[in-house]
Amino acid sequence: MNRSLSVRSKKESSGSGEKSLPKHRFTMASLRGMQQPDLSKKLYRLIKSENHAIGAYETAGRERLAIAQQLSEWGEATEDDAMSEVSDKLGVLMAEIAEQEDLYASKLEEYRGVLKQIRNTESSVQPSRDHKQKVSDEIAKLKYKEPQSTKIVQLEQELVRAEAQSLVAEAQLTNITRQKFKEAYDIHFEATIERAEKQIILAKQARRILNLLDDTPIVPGDVHQPFGGFELARDILNDAEEQLRNWQSNVEPIHSTAGGLGLGAMPGAPAEVAQEPAGYRDKTARSRSTSGERRLARAESLGSHDGGGEVQPPYTEAERREVAQAGVI
């Protein structure tokens, strides 16, 4: 690990930094990227890159599964009992390693969903920033052109309201960002560890199977000793199965004090606190095992934004009242 203490590209070298990013074909999605408000552009791109990464793990899983089967069938075709048995049992373990790749991809999809909630909040906060700026600009223009206009008073009242709205929006943004960021990367790194621990179990048992094969060379006309490892190979598969079944996640928990994040993404009432944590750990992995399903899921997310965590401007009457109570207006 001989990299610097930061991966941030220096401003001067941002040109060369861009170069290292993987290139993808121009699609409707890249067009949509351009339409994203400035505030959510960076995260939008990250979420898109993550989609490519997840796709790569799905491909790897699919190929690994095919390879497991091909290995077993090649072993059978060698007409060598030992090769046949060892390759078949390795195939079983490799298929399970492939399944772990696929499970990892679906956990990453879940993490990606949480990042989308931050991105949606970001894009919903942009109009409130824009509105405040617009009113402020109008006042300045009017003061210069018609300093006596009665409209100025009206606009200044409007500005106070816009500022209040903006303060709420910015607080909502930082609250959602921090909470969902921790939630997202909790899922991400837990998934990394789960894949790793389970693949270690499987690969270690695979090495035991491999050791059942005797590779002592023979002379022409001679044959290998009959293979005596059938039972042992079965036992090893059973060991692997049992170890996987007994596997438990054993990571340092990520601490969250966002339990008080209530409706409207503000510090909430105790009643709301009780509801939050359940949702936080509700890790129902969205299936994306086939690329067909993925395309469907993407199409859905275009039609309707992905719900949770999104702050929809303009604010509702209830939210205006909340702000008023908070003493901002």
Add this chain to the structure above:
Amino acid sequence: MNRSLSVRSKKESSGSGEKSLPKHRFTMASLRGMQQPDLSKKLYRLIKSENHAIGAYETAGRERLAIAQQLSEWGEATEDDAMSEVSDKLGVLMAEIAEQEDLYASKLEEYRGVLKQIRNTESSVQPSRDHKQKVSDEIAKLKYKEPQSTKIVQLEQELVRAEAQSLVAEAQLTNITRQKFKEAYDIHFEATIERAEKQIILAKQARRILNLLDDTPIVPGDVHQPFGGFELARDILNDAEEQLRNWQSNVEPIHSTAGGLGLGAMPGAPAEVAQEPAGYRDKTARSRSTSGERRLARAESLGSHDGGGEVQPPYTEAERREVAQAGVI
């Protein structure tokens, strides 16, 4: 792991088994696949699938690296010191996780190279099987059409030589297959464990970084406590670096008794034994970090077969003598 004890597709359902294999576009390579001798067709396909799997890991590594940088830059753009620092340091660890993906891909490339040695031996053994069959067929035909032909005696001598050649070829094939199979999957599963163990180190440290972020919600107009985790974040990166540096492979060794595999893929003289093991563990990973390099490497392997482990028919005079000495002829 609720799969059967075998991944071999049953003969009856081989049609549906085929369906599960990933589809790839028709290329010159698929054409070459058809030209492979029957004996090496299955392994040829497996090696091709492995190429797709390796490509997927390379893609994943590249995307993960981009994501690490995008995360850090997004964090900077939030103009929130805590988010900025935490996302940047997570980015550093994620970039290292990406590098492990890439390292894994190059180890798999090495394993794939060893499988190619078996495939090359397979395809070089086919002509000797074919030749034996051809001579045998000619004798049968001649005995039916011209039973008195003196050519029969000549062909029967030829058949004895062909059978001897074939016996050698089959012994070479089984010797190479078993030895290289163990070598290949030793590399494969060791690489799986190495990637997993190193990514666990990195993901666990990443979780510590994540815990530095306070996600207590704030009310509008309020600000978060100043971020106090700068030093701790640096310490965590140093811990990760030290743990990676101290990492050592700690797997059950794969036992090989193929040390006696000498020249000509036959049980060899002690002098040859001394040479073999060095080659066995010579795991110089071939770089295939960019797809350009990979294409180059593939082009090379088209022009000239990949050397090691290949048995080139027709056999040399020296090999004929070896067979004669072994008492086969």
